[in-house]
Amino acid sequence: MGRPSDAKERLLEAALELIWERSYGVVTIDAICEKAGVKKGSFYYFFESKSALSVAALEANWVQNIKVKWDGMFSASIPPLDRIRNFFQSTYENQLLVKKEYGCVLGCPCFSVGSEISTQDETIRIKVQEILQNQICYFESAIRDAQAEGSLPAGDAAAKARCLFALFEGSLGQARIQNDPEILRGLAQTALDLLGVRSAVSAA
Amino acid sequence: MGRPSDAKERLLEAALELIWERSYGVVTIDAICEKAGVKKGSFYYFFESKSALSVAALEANWVQNIKVKWDGMFSASIPPLDRIRNFFQSTYENQLLVKKEYGCVLGCPCFSVGSEISTQDETIRIKVQEILQNQICYFESAIRDAQAEGSLPAGDAAAKARCLFALFEGSLGQARIQNDPEILRGLAQTALDLLGVRSAVSAA
DNA sequence: CTTGTAGTTGACGATTTAGTCAACAACTCT
DNA sequence: AGAGTTGTTGACTAAATCGTCAACTACAAG
Numbered sequence: 320m321g322r323p324s325d326a327k328e329r330l331l332e333a334a335l336e337l338i339w340e341r342s343y344g345v346v347t348i349d350a351i352c353e354k355a356g357v358k359k360g361s362f363y364y365f366f367e368s369k370s371a372l373s374v375a376a377l378e379a380n381w382v383q384n385i386k387v388k389w390d391g392m393f394s395a396s397i398p399p400l401d402r403i404r405n406f407f408q409s410t411y412e413n414q415l416l417v418k419k420e421y422g423c424v425l426g427c428p429c430f431s432v433g434s435e436i437s438t439q440d441e442t443i444r445i446k447v448q449e450i451l452q453n454q455i456c457y458f459e460s461a462i463r464d465a466q467a468e469g470s471l472p473a474g475d476a477a478a479k480a481r482c483l484f485a486l487f488e489g490s491l492g493q494a495r496i497q498n499d500p501e502i503l504r505g506l507a508q509t510a511l512d513l514l515g516v517r518s519a520v521s522a523a
Numbered sequence: 524m525g526r527p528s529d530a531k532e533r534l535l536e537a538a539l540e541l542i543w544e545r546s547y548g549v550v551t552i553d554a555i556c557e558k559a560g561v562k563k564g565s566f567y568y569f570f571e572s573k574s575a576l577s578v579a580a581l582e583a584n585w586v587q588n589i590k591v592k593w594d595g596m597f598s599a600s601i602p603p604l605d606r607i608r609n610f611f612q613s614t615y616e617n618q619l620l621v622k623k624e625y626g627c628v629l630g631c632p633c634f635s636v637g638s639e640i641s642t643q644d645e646t647i648r649i650k651v652q653e654i655l656q657n658q659i660c661y662f663e664s665a666i667r668d669a670q671a672e673g674s675l676p677a678g679d680a681a682a683k684a685r686c687l688f689a690l691f692e693g694s695l696g697q698a699r700i701q702n703d704p705e706i707l708r709g710l711a712q713t714a715l716d717l718l719g720v721r722s723a724v725s726a727a
Numbered sequence: 728c729t730t731g732t733a734g735t736t737g738a739c740g741a742t743t744t745a746g747t748c749a750a751c752a753a754c755t756c757t
Numbered sequence: 758a759g760a761g762t763t764g765t766t767g768a769c770t771a772a773a774t775c776g777t778c779a780a781c782t783a784c785a786a787g
Binding site: 340341342343344345423425426430431433434435436437438439444447448451478481482484485486487488489490492493495496497498502505509512513515 | 544545546547548549627629630634635637638639640641642643648651652655682685686688689690691692693694696697699700701702706709713716717719
Binding site for chain 4: 524525527561564
């Protein structure tokens with residue numbers, strides 16, 4: 320009941336995009352409002368601060384956009400090493416698209432924001448940590464499955480997953496800093512090498 | 524001639540520390556001035572903007588602090604794989620100290636700042652890129668030397684160096700976000716594994 | 728149609744921040 | 758000591774930004 324509105328959703332989307340494109344610190348509430356087509360009064364009707372909005376935006380982006388993609392890419396119906404290969408390959412392709420659309424390589428919003436304000440805003444830090452931890456789990460179960468089927472040597476799957484994730488985020492960060500998606504070109508192969516796959520070149 | 528002063532140096536130091544602790548966006552010129560014990564008029568006497576100061580601060584930190592340490596750790600007199608092992612080990616120990624001193628894991632200022640403002644400030648982006656590129660070179664020559672002496676399999680040393688660097692920065696970023704230096708604990712071994720060293724456990 | 732609820736608006740005061748400037752102070756060199 | 762140069766200061770303006778609020782609007786349900 321009452322007056323229907325999608326202003327809240329528009330704010331979430333605008334905030335995430337602006338923060339991703341620019342940075343958390345440089346984006347003002349006014350800018351978010353303008354991009355969302357919402358007056359500041361309405362902003363404060365829905366959220367109590369930029370911080371609270373950002374937490375909600377990161378969460379919404381995770382459940383509505385990222386998680387569904389990852390669920391698809393890390394589906395148990397795909398051979399585990401293919402999941403990893405495809406994931407890194409599509410990361411590259413995705414950043415190519417981002418650069419075409421935004422003019423810049425933007426990397427991973429979650430990691431960038433987390434690194435930016437982890438010492439300043441505990442609620443964002445916790446949310447980012449939670450999402451990243453969740454992402455590492457996708458790597459970890461792919462690694463576990465690969466070990467179970469014998470396509471990867473046994474070993475600490477959690478540690479390997481963290482290592483793989485560090486490679487992932489570190490590479491995305493470099494790509495953002497250099498504004499060059501080509502950094503991510505061979506990442507799929509690099510990832511498999513890192514896991515100790517003896518690379519048999521697979522014919523398409 | 525004229526009036527001697529170390530205000531410029533104090534500004535460089537204060538800026539770097541504040542930006543490292545907090546973030547580029549959240550640190551104001553006023554805050555830098557206060558920390559440096561310098562009035563704003565003097566700030567603008569030495570630098571034309573926060574951006575210009577930051578570029579100078581990153582550069583000064585690189586040549587005066589980081590580079591000399593790295594020159595030591597990557598000295599040609601040390602066996603190449605030891606350079607890498609020691610480097611990652613000392614990264615861990617260093618962040619332990621940072622956490623003790625600052626209360627937070629702070630990671631790598633250069634990478635954090637770079638990732639934060641790469642899309643916003645081209646002069647900082649370029650400077651960061653230059654420093655990071657330089658750092659990768661240290662990895663690359665260690666890898667090359669290891670390959671030359673046969674302790675690493677041949678292969679694209681530049682690519683391996685970039686990969687190692689991504690692991691390095693990605694791990695530091697995670698450690699910062701989680702505010703937990705233990706993320707970096709086994710990094711030296713992980714790095715060597717990544718390079719394909721068949722791990723012979725070396726006795727001390 | 729009325730009523731209650733959810734959402735909207737624009738104008739406002741308070742604060743923070745950037746950036747400027749003219750006068751002043753401290754030092755060096757001759 | 759005098760002159761020239763370098764660095765310092767505090768007070769100032771302008772602008773940006775935050776956060777608030779009372780009045781207003783649009784819709785749903787009865």
